[in-house]
Amino acid sequence: MRLLQITASNVWRGHEQQIVYYYEEFAAKVEHQVLLCTPDTRLHEIAVERQYNVHTLPFHSEYDRKWMKKIHQIIKEEKIDLILIHNSTAHTLCVLSSLLYGWKTPMVFFRTLIKKVDTNFFRKWKYNYKGLKKIVCVSQAVIDVLNPAIKDKSRLSIVGSATDLNEFHRTQPNGNLRRELGLADDTIIIGNIAAFVGFKDHVTLVNAAEQIVKEVPNVKFVLAGKGELEADIKALVGEKNLTDYFAFLGFRTDIPELFPEFDLFLFTSKLEPTGGVLLEAYASHVPIVATRAGGIPEVVVENETGLLCEKENASDFAEKTIRLLQDKALQEQLVQNGYQHLLKNFTRQVIAEAMFKELEAVLKS
Known part of the structure; x- marks a missing residue:
């Protein structure tokens, strides 16, 4: 597996932390891995500190042609065979890049928001885009909100959140x-x-x-x-x-x-x-x-x-x-x-293994 993980998020919250868990847990499982994110963020800082294979691009719009071109270049130059998308704007950019440049690399979207997506035609269309092979949701609550917009329900699955016991190892106060x-x-x-x-x-x-x-x-x-x-x-x-x-x-x-x-x-x-x-x-x-x-x-x-x-x-x-x-x-x-x-x-190892199985299934199919 040659994997591209992508987010256009500028914040540092639970989902961005989970990207770190995935990248590090996948390292021993995949042939090659790339992260594309925005610069000057906590995620980018960690990626540099820990020597990830990371690319960055400032985010301005979900219709940014520079992002679409960058995605295409990474897929081509790094021989990417699967994309794991981590936020909605990156989802839009990947779909439009695929249309613009004609690449057919399968996509998986990890969805963590409880928000309706059938509020307009384009949003509903991109969630049913043929190149998006799987929508992995963080909970059943997320699936319940997505369900009305998704034609093929078999593309929906659940992989929960995670935490790192190496990081959260203290259990007693020190004052x-x-x-x-x-x-x-x-x-x-x-x-x-x-x-x-x-x-x-x-x-x-x-x-x-x-x-x-x-x-x-x-x-x-x-x-x-x-x-x-x-x-x-x-x-x-x-x-x-x-x-x-x-x-x-x-x-x-x-x-x-x-x-x-x-x-x-x-x-x-x-x-x-x-x-x-x-x-x-x-x-x-x-x-x-x-x-x-x-x-x-x-x-x-x-x-x-x-x-x-x-x-x-x-x-x-x-x-x-x-x-x-x-x-x-x-x-x-x-x-x-x-x-x-x-x-x-909910440990990072348990959750990363569950996500990796989802990615493997998409690649094999």
Whole structure:
């Protein structure tokens, strides 16, 4: 197999991390591998640091002729026989490049968004393009949204998210976060790691916090991430007189160090394809309260590996968070079950092997 992995994404989130896992796990399995991504991104930095076979091109538009030409050149010069596409704009560029230059290299698209694709003719057409042999979805929730637009349902399959136990190997706090924030040793830290965008629903988290602090006054809500709504959430915290209960860390690169410092992970996202960050909580032995929405119930087994709440229901989140904080035996049960669930289904090795089998099947057919 001579594989091209391609993304036009400019962000660093769970999907981009998974590209790294795939590239490194595939290295021993494929004859040749290439990554095409945008420059000046965290993914590109990692690719350079770890000496990937990487090409870059600035992204301007999903109709960029330079990208179409670059894709064609890589296929021709590197003798690529299979393409793994990692975001929607790269999907468009690959399809248009195929039409423009006439190459027939089979494509597989790894889809991680819960978003309808039958909203216009072109979008529906590109998902049924004959050169796109397989659409691998990160969860059944993603398939459910795609289904109405896809003519040949046999092209749909599932490969979930992954985490790296070599990276997330710490399971005990060392007190660094408490020292950084000047917190007392008995302060309960409730963590959240998510971009400040609408579907992550930090509003519900703040509304739940307003109720939680009445029962658990020695608590600190620690939020890591950045995004367009960060200022709005900070303002909401201020309006509710909760400023002393919150710490905003911004974008952090030390997530494996942060996680073990949390006493509980509170995840209020209301439209989540899978919630890969939940796997990091499992790896770090942190109990979870999350939303019963999207692909989250495919990652969190309710009342076995975590507690689930109705989306946008702050009272439900508050009640279950307080209940879990007050029940050490339940915390331990969820943590142990969650870790075993991770080992069986969601390590980078397990997930990469599942994806590789999907790619092999396409190439053989």
